[in-house]
Amino acid sequence: MDLTVKIAGLTFKNPVLLASGTWGFGEKLKNYLDLSSLGGLVTKGISLKPREGNPPPRIAETPCGLINAIGLENPGVEIFKKHVLPPILAWKTHVLVNIFGETIDEFLAVAEALKDEPISGLELNVSCPNVAKGGLAFGHDPATVKALVEELRKTYPGFLVVKLPPVGPVLEVARTVLEAGADALTVANTYPALAVDLTNRRLALGRGTGGLSGPAIKPLTLKLVYDLYRELKAPIFGCGGITSGRDVLEYIFCGAKAVQVGTATLLDPENPGKILAEIEQELEKLGETRLENLFAGLFKSKH
Numbered sequence: 649m650d651l652t653v654k655i656a657g658l659t660f661k662n663p664v665l666l667a668s669g670t671w672g673f674g675e676k677l678k679n680y681l682d683l684s685s686l687g688g689l690v691t692k693g694i695s696l697k698p699r700e701g702n703p704p705p706r707i708a709e710t711p712c713g714l715i716n717a718i719g720l721e722n723p724g725v726e727i728f729k730k731h732v733l734p735p736i737l738a739w740k741t742h743v744l745v746n747i748f749g750e751t752i753d754e755f756l757a758v759a760e761a762l763k764d765e766p767i768s769g770l771e772l773n774v775s776c777p778n779v780a781k782g783g784l785a786f787g788h789d790p791a792t793v794k795a796l797v798e799e800l801r802k803t804y805p806g807f808l809v810v811k812l813p814p815v816g817p818v819l820e821v822a823r824t825v826l827e828a829g830a831d832a833l834t835v836a837n838t839y840p841a842l843a844v845d846l847t848n849r850r851l852a853l854g855r856g857t858g859g860l861s862g863p864a865i866k867p868l869t870l871k872l873v874y875d876l877y878r879e880l881k882a883p884i885f886g887c888g889g890i891t892s893g894r895d896v897l898e899y900i901f902c903g904a905k906a907v908q909v910g911t912a913t914l915l916d917p918e919n920p921g922k923i924l925a926e927i928e929q930e931l932e933k934l935g936e937t938r939l940e941n942l943f944a945g946l947f948k949s950k951h
């Protein structure tokens with residue numbers, strides 16, 4: 649069955665990528681999953697300097713998902729390049745490096761450091777606070793995110809994806825980053841959330857608030873994908889609460905070209921492989937032989 653997907657000059661062997669921050673750097677996952685069988689891998693967020701992340705607890709479970717406040721812990725781009733990236737690049741699939749910074753210059757420096765690496769592209773996490781704007785996330789401020797992508801485009805000609813926050817002026821930000829030169833959008837990051845530890849009369853997470861992911865967010869992010877595709881007709885990686893092959897097809901039906909699987913991988917490292925196998929089974933049930941036939945089908949139906 650033909651599951652290939654083309655996005656801005658890249659051909660993905662299938663539409664299932666692993667989402668940033670939810671598969672470590674693959675060292676444990678490889679015992680459960682052939683990472684080369686996937687459409688691609690998006691690395692954990694990488695910054696210019698190493699970051700320790702937030703104090704524990706960093707995860708709170710909810711009935712249909714989890715709230716995390718990891719705090720973007722990572723070894724920094726130089727150690728990442730030397731020790732972490734080489735084994736990831738050994739997998740025969742696309743590798744997108746997710747990067748972030750607290751200033752535009754920091755983003756540019758990380759991109760510059762990665763410029764000569766044989767990666768497939770960069771994913772910008774713009775859900776992080778912009779120090780120059782008093783902590784307002786880049787992705788909530790169309791003017792700053794526009795400047796960021798325009799500056800990056802002056803030196804980085806490769807595949808560039810912007811990962812949007814799911815709240816704020818999402819449509820305006822999405823339109824702006826595409827006009828500034830981004831190739832695709834990842835829709836979306838986690839939703840602002842909190843959990844309470846009533847026994848100890850405090851917030852459950854060390855940092856206070858966090859981001860909600862998992863099945864609870866699927867209908868919300870599905871709507872975002874639908875809204876953004878309807879308005880922009882741009883290439884979208886759908887990302888939010890995917891746990892089955894059917895979920896993947898729903899995202900594709902709503903206008904996503906491909907998807908990223910996050911929390912489901914944390915729940916069971918075999919899940920991405922199962923999801924991939926289910927896509928073929930579900931397509932068969934629907935009487936389809938090509939994934940492409942389902943793409944944006946919702947816009948061709950009566951609704």
Ligand SMILES: Cc1cc2nc3c(=O)[nH]c(=O)nc-3n(C[C@H](O)[C@H](O)[C@H](O)COP(=O)(O)O)c2cc1C
Nearest residue numbers: 667668669693716773837861862887888889910911
């Ligand atoms: C533990 C954890 C760590 C994450 N780390 C990152 C990160 O470093 N950069 C990023 O852009 N998104 C990060 N995310 C967000 C996920 O990549 C994904 O966008 C989100 O969890 C929604 O997808 P899901 O419901 O399939 O998990 C993280 C999510 C979780 C649960």
